[in-house]
Amino acid sequence: MEYVIEMLNIRKEFPGIVANDNITLRLAKGEIHALLGENGAGKSTLMNVLFGLYQPEKGEIKVKGQSVKITDPNVANDLGIGMVHQHFMLVKNFTVTENIILGNEPTSRGRINIAEAAEEVRKISEQYGLKVDPNAKIEDISVGMQQRVEILKTLYRGAEILIFDEPTAVLTPQEIIELIQILRKLVKEGKSIILITHKLKEIMEVCDQCTVIRKGVGIGTVKVADSSPKELAEMMVGRAVNFKTEKSDPSIGNDVLKINKLVVKDSREVPAVNELDLTVRAGEIVGIAGVDGNGQTELIEAITGLRKISSGSILLKDKEITGQTPRKITESGVGHIPEDRHKHGLVLDYSIGENMVLQTYYQKPYSSNGILNFKHIFDKARSLIKEFDVRTPNEHTPARALSGGNQQKAIIAREVDRSPDLLIAAQPTRGLDVGAIEFIHSKLIQERDNGKAVLLISLELDEVLNVSDRIAVIYEGRIVEILDAKETNEQELGILMAGGKSKREGGK
Template sequence: MDYVIEMLNIRKEFPGIVANDNITLQLKKGEIHALLGENGAGKSTLMNVLFGLYQPEKGEIKVHGKPVTISSPNDASDLGIGMVHQHFMLVDTFTVAENIILGKEPKKFGKIDKEQAIQQVQELSDRYGLKIDPAAKVSDISVGMQQRAEILKTLYRGADILIFDEPTAVLTPQEIKELIQIMKNLINEGKSIILITHKLKEIMDACHRVTIIRKGQGIRTLDVASTNKDELASLMVGREVSFKTDKKAASPAEEVLQIQDLTVKDARGIEAVKQLNLSVKAGEIVGIAGVDGNGQSELIEAITGLKKSESGTIMLNGKAIQNLPPRKVTESGIGHIPQDRHKHGLVLDFSIGENISLQTYYQRPYSKFGLLNMKNIYQKAKRIIAEYDVRTPSEYTEARALSGGNQQKAIIGREVDRNPDLLIAAQPTRGLDVGAIEFVHKRLIEQRDAGKAVLLISFELDEIINVSDKIAVIFEGSIVAIVDPKETTEQELGLLMAGSTQQEVGKEANV
């Protein structure tokens, strides 16, 4: 059998932890091979070994049958290996083309040849069906387009073997479909792909084979055609997983959040939220469904005090909170699980214990006369770590050393522990595996059942339908429809999210 990549019995250790324990992964030419595992199972570590970011303690790597030593990403690049990272490595102020050629610029008379760069990027984009504008500034394009820029960056450097690290964690359902098509275009052109994921639907839709790892060990490699989602989930987690969210019917009580005629501008001064109206009651989960870029971020920022609103009112328990400073908003009874845990949820260089105290460190018993009581801070952290099953060597471990799922559990623990009246959960399961998703959904429903109001913003339509008691569809900054999750479908929601009216959708459903 001809393999383009063979990782044989790879062992990678960090202080106090074996991240990869004798794992073998073999990639065939022209296949999409999934690497499946829970958060913290060792998937990214294994791929970072292949990409030259880490050196293994044991094991052998072969490329096209020849043993190789990959000491750095440059070595990987020279061997035709490219990696599309989960957190994009792009310079916001540069154009797409400038980002792609960075470090490998075409020259003419000793100067960077921008025209040639744009032409080369355009040709690559057309060839693989990426449909991206090379002249667009990265800060102005959607997350899905930024990811395409990352893919182009690897192709521009001549990669034949592409590693995609959780590529759909930040994409809308439509963008996921397009990305799967792009991956298929790539393998039709002779590329080979390793897809790190824990989204089972995507494995079933896109992949040929799947290697499952659990707690750092290789469990099995299967042909996708001969397996199913249930088998993959139990192999990944080590137990049966429920895909259906168990919850009793909601008993909504008094109104907790009331938004009337809210208008908010985005960073460019354009109205992103327009005359928006929304209500969330105690004891219910209201889900907001919409394509990314329709005002969701600005809406959350206005509610949480991170952005000023132009007009309209935001009432929490009958009191106006619009344009209050973030701390005042938080203290008025709002918990916020932010959509970008790295930018807005954590200070990555702080310990996980310090991060858990970020909303309360200035209050007693965590500080007195301006001095922090670290003993109490870490005691609280220890309790939340145990309660929310945050897997970390200790409460003193740096936040950046934890897997995405464990970082997310720490944030949820921090926010829920404050017992807020309104919990805003923005993309709460982004990048999480089925076990962690099940955990997060249970916590959101527990909050609802404890009589709290929950506002859920998610691009995962199955999550919105599964978890919400009521779905508000946002389009171009306004709520255009309120639907009952028990009476709608992903198809109907997709049409509403794309701007169809409820009457039109009703007609289409009756056709």
């Protein structure tokens, strides 16, 4: 078989940790090859070695049968290797074309020829069905479109081998469907793809081969057609994984959160939440289902005090919390797992231990007379790291050094440990592997069973269906229907999320 890439016995070390231990991966021409592993298993590290961002301690890389030394990304580009990173590398106030040609600008008589470049971008965009406007500004286009710009960047530079790092982590369900079509088109046009992911559904749908790594060690490569999600999950986690969330019927208590006629405006002063009503009771999980951008973010920010409310009221256990400061709201019994863990969940340069007490550092025993007691802080952090299986060298490690999944577990540990009356979980499993998802779902259900109210906001429909007791569908800033999770399905929710009508009467 003709391999376009062979990574043979790759070893990559960082101080105190072996990230890749003797891993082999072979990519055949014209195939989509999945690289599967838990958060922090070493997937991105291995691909950063291939892209020249890291140098391996041991091992050999071959491109089309020839042994090569990839000392930096420019060498990778010259060898026809392109990488679409999980966190996009785009200049927000540049146009699509300006971003694509950056560092590789076509010139005539010493001047950059933007018109010629835009035409070239348009041609490539059409060839691969990417449908991107070359003259649009990055700040004005959706996340899905920005990702297409990243793909175009690699194609413009002549990449034959494309590495996608967790490409669906930030996309809506519709954008994921479109991306899968794009991947198929790329392969049809002769490209070869490595797809870093932990979403088993996508692997089964689009990949030919799958290499699994666990805790930095290669577990094996399987042909996807001969495998199953169950088998892949077991290879990845090292044990049987339960895909169906086990939970008993809820034991419902009093109203904890009561929202009446809430209006919240977005940054353009347009109502993003529009006269919204919602109640969440003790002992239940209410899931909010909706297409991204229908007011979910503004609703969460309003409840947690991060955004001003135009009108309406928010009651927590019959007490008004409308317009209070985030700290006051936190202290009155609200926990918040934010949708953007880097922006609102962590201080990345603080240690993981310090991040664990961000909500409580000013209280005893963590401080006394304004002086922090680091012994208590780090003792607490150690116990939470153990309980929530946060994979980190120790509690003093900076938060930014952890994988995305372990950063998420740290936030969840901090919020759940406080056992708030209302726990708001926004995209709690975004970018997490099946083992971590199973763990986090069990923690949310545990909170519910402890008599707490849980508000779950997620773009993953199967998560909303699996974990919620009731599902509130949000469309254009309003709750249009509230359904029993056991009595609905993806089709019905999909119709309501798109602004259609349910076939049933009533529903609330």
